[in-house]
Amino acid sequence: MKPISFVIITYNRPGDALELARNISGLEGLDELVEEVVIVNNQSSVSYEPVEAFITAHPEVPFQYVIAPENLGVSRGRNYAISFSRAQILFFLDDDALFQNKNALTHILSIFGYKTFCSTGDHDLVLVPADPPAGAADARPVGIAAFKIYYASTGEMQVNAFPHKRFAERKDWHQFETAYFSGAAHAIHRSVFDKVGVYPENFFYGMEEYDLSYRALDAGFSIRYDDRVVILHKESPAGRLTPKEKLRGMWVNKSKVAWKYLPLPYFMTTALLWSVEYLKKSGGHMGGFFKGWRQIGGIPGGEKRSPVGKAALAYLRRVKARLWY
Numbered sequence: 001m002k003p004i005s006f007v008i009i010t011y012n013r014p015g016d017a018l019e020l021a022r023n024i025s026g027l028e029g030l031d032e033l034v035e036e037v038v039i040v041n042n043q044s045s046v047s048y049e050p051v052e053a054f055i056t057a058h059p060e061v062p063f064q065y066v067i068a069p070e071n072l073g074v075s076r077g078r079n080y081a082i083s084f085s086r087a088q089i090l091f092f093l094d095d096d097a098l099f100q101n102k103n104a105l106t107h108i109l110s111i112f113g114y115k116t117f118c119s120t121g122d123h124d125l126v127l128v129p130a131d132p133p134a135g136a137a138d139a140r141p142v143g144i145a146a147f148k149i150y151y152a153s154t155g156e157m158q159v160n161a162f163p164h165k166r167f168a169e170r171k172d173w174h175q176f177e178t179a180y181f182s183g184a185a186h187a188i189h190r191s192v193f194d195k196v197g198v199y200p201e202n203f204f205y206g207m208e209e210y211d212l213s214y215r216a217l218d219a220g221f222s223i224r225y226d227d228r229v230v231i232l233h234k235e236s237p238a239g240r241l242t243p244k245e246k247l248r249g250m251w252v253n254k255s256k257v258a259w260k261y262l263p264l265p266y267f268m269t270t271a272l273l274w275s276v277e278y279l280k281k282s283g284g285h286m287g288g289f290f291k292g293w294r295q296i297g298g299i300p301g302g303e304k305r306s307p308v309g310k311a312a313l314a315y316l317r318r319v320k321a322r323l324w325y
Contacts, residue, residue, distance in 0.1 A: 002035040004108060004187075005085035009068075009077035010051075010095035011042040016234060018051045023098045025061045029105040035087040036062045040080060043071045074183070075199035075208045082198060091187045093231075098152065100230040107228040111145045112189055140315070143192040143221025144213065145229075146181040152232035158184075161233060163225050165322040175226045179321035180213040185231040188212075195219045206246060207253035214261040217315055218308040248288045251278045252295045254325070259299050261308050266323050271296050273325035 006024060010017040017039065024030070024037055039055075041048055055063040064084050072080055078092065089112060146163040150156060157171060161182040164170050186209075196215040199208045213223060251274040258270040279289055308316075316323060 001086060001088075002033055003087055003114075004034050004089045004091055004105065005087035006034065006037040007078065007081045007085055007090050007092045008038065008095055009040045009042050009072075009074070009081055010044065010048075011071065012044045012046050013095050014044070014046060014048045014051050016096040017048065018054055020093065020095055020098060021051060021054055021061075021063070025058060026102060027099060027105050028103045030061065033105045033108070034062060036064050036085060038064045038066070038081050038084045040077060040084075041065070041067045042073075042077045043068050073203075075203045076201045079198045079201065082193065088190050089187055090190060090193075092183070092185070094184045094233065096234040097149075097185050098232045098234075100150065100232050101228075104229045107226065108145070108187060111187070111224060111226045111228070112142050140220055140222035141189075141191075142224045143189050143216045143219075144181050144223040145187040146178065146223065146225045147185050147187075147229040147231055148225075148227040149182060149184055149231045149233050152234045158182075158233055158235075161185075163223070164320075166320060173225075174228075175224065177315075177319050178223050178225050179217070179316050179319055180210050181223055183209050184233050185229075189221075192216050192219070192221055195221075203249075203253050203256075206250035207257055210254065210257045211260070214257065214308055214312070218261070218312040220311070222315070244282050244285055244288050247278055247281055248292045248295075251275065251292050252299075255296050256299050256303055258323075260303055260306055262323060263307065263313075267299075269324045277325075 008017070008020065021037075021039070027034075039051070052065060055061075055065050066081070066084060068077060068080055071077075082090065089108060091108070149158045149161040151158050159167050161184050162171065163178045163181050164176070170176060192212075196212070196219045198212075200211045203211065216223065251271075254274055255267060255271040258267040262270075275289065275292065278292060279285070282288055
């Protein structure tokens with residue numbers, strides 16, 4: 001079996017999805033390294049005929065095109081797509097993202113600590129471990145990888161897709177250990193899902209990456225940023241939720257994550273400081289403000305606390321994670 005599977009969910013962006021399919025088809029090492037390219041149409045309301053025609057015309061690329069039974073949202077959509085993948089390393093991409101460097105695949109194995117892979121007699125591929133990467137925070141294996149992301153329209157780094165809040169300090173670093181990853185483009189070793197489960201399915205939009213990150217860290221994995229894989233992100237305006245709804249979802253879900261995995265003071269500061277952020281960015285939208293607080297008030301009764309252990313907290317502090325909000 002080849003070591004990499006692509007996992008992509010798409011909704012009402014046939015043009016972007018087509019460009020991404022073409023982009024992936026041109027990557028170096030595709031035949032050797034990629035087991036399948038899973039594309040799940042999340043019950044789009046527009047035609048994907050151009051995408052379907054491209055897939056049909058390119059049988060040499062291992063596309064698996066699947067139409068979801070309903071609009072599953074981000075987390076459930078990814079989980080549904082995962083069920084169609086088989087490789088050890090799963091590479092997740094937004095449908096409005098593209099690879100800037102055609103040699104990106106050649107770096108994936110080394111990021112996850114493999115020095116090479118080899119064919120066995122029955123044509124399966126075996127990954128060969130390397131020594132732990134230099135500069136790792138501890139001896140943890142890399143479970144999740146984050147990458148360098150630029151805005152496609154401006155060529156500037158996308159600050160809100162950078163996997164550390166100390167952007168000015170670290171934007172020129174080539175690799176570092178961190179506490180979370182961007183959903184726009186990331187890779188996850190299958191052993192993470194095997195050990196801690198998949199994305200949280202009660203997160204329709206926003207902060208599901210933090211939930212999975214904390215579970216992975218608590219299970220002994222690390223999250224590694226590596227700028228050898230470079231992504232262009234188009235940030236398409238076509239979305240499922242209004243900006244205010246997205247913002248409120250992020251506020252509530254970040255509070256939910258803090259409640260589940262962090263010491264209690266962080267839950268309180270997260271809920272409070274994100275409420276201020278919601279008011280500022282929503283233009284003082286009071287309806288959403290009160291609705292958000294009602295949802296947060298229901299978190300203690302509706303979500304079980306599973307605080308990360310001392311080792312994970314030590315890792316978070318060592319990599320200088322921002323925990324207050």
